[in-house]
């Protein structure tokens with residue numbers, strides 16, 4: 001029921017953090033995984049050290065016009081993608097007064113525009129096989145306003161609604177689309193949050209469980225959404241946040 005073995009899975013943001021941890025877990029579970037990010041060295045090191053069928057494509061997903069080409073490169077590894085995991089993200093943490101058009105557009109490009117236009121490239125083949133999975137990454141900021149989060153929160157609010165709209169567009173073709181909204185997990189993206197012990201503790205105390213997340217907390221939910229076990233779930237955002245948003 002939770003099997004992902006043999007599935008062809010593209011994971012963006014796989015040069016670090018959550019994307020990389022999910023890519024490693026899915027490869028270990030027997031999937032054929034293509035990792036995508038800008039840093040060639042990090043991707044190549046990951047591929048060398050990961051058992052199973054893996055490949056990588058180094059690309060700047062912020063270059064939206066290049067995504068058809070990126071999609072072709074992804075396909076050249078194992079064939080048509082069954083599952084797309086949009087984990088690439090960027091959080092500039094800048095106050096609304098200071099945000100420039102460039103920062104605003106970059107944040108929306110990586111967090112919102114690339115997931116849509118990359119998915120649009122991969123959906124025709126998923127439709128043909130009448131099976132597909134798209135998993136987006138939302139955030140606590142999809143529904144909450146955080147300090148210095150205006151561009152990121154706007155993008156992540158968009159991700160939540162885009163997930164519903166993608167589900168509306170494509171679920172009848174056998175493609176389910178869902179999002180995962182993580183609480184606080186230590187990665188490059190949240191380095192400044194975890195460097196501040198008082199803030200990290202405050203975030204942990206805000207959860208029902210009483211701690212921040214670890215990568216193992218995400219592998220089960222991601223595998224669930226990749227598998228047939230979640231066949232009747234679409235358009236949903238699953239908070240994997242230890243109950244942060246329940247309080």
Ligand SMILES: NC(=O)c1ccc[n+]([C@@H]2O[C@H](COP(=O)([O-])OP(=O)(O)OC[C@H]3O[C@@H](n4cnc5c(N)ncnc54)[C@H](OP(=O)(O)O)[C@@H]3O)[C@@H](O)[C@H]2O)c1
Nearest residue numbers: 013015016017018037038039061088089137185187188189
């Ligand atoms: N960590 C958390 O607590 C948390 C909480 C809520 C939501 N999230 C979301 O979860 C996802 C993963 O975040 P993370 O914490 O794992 O962050 P991370 O460790 O900073 O990883 C971000 C990834 O995105 C890639 N990326 C950034 N800009 C890119 C670009 N222009 N083109 C291609 N790839 C690009 C980076 O690779 P390169 O630099 O090599 O390009 C990196 O692999 C993000 O969508 C994030 O918003 C995370």
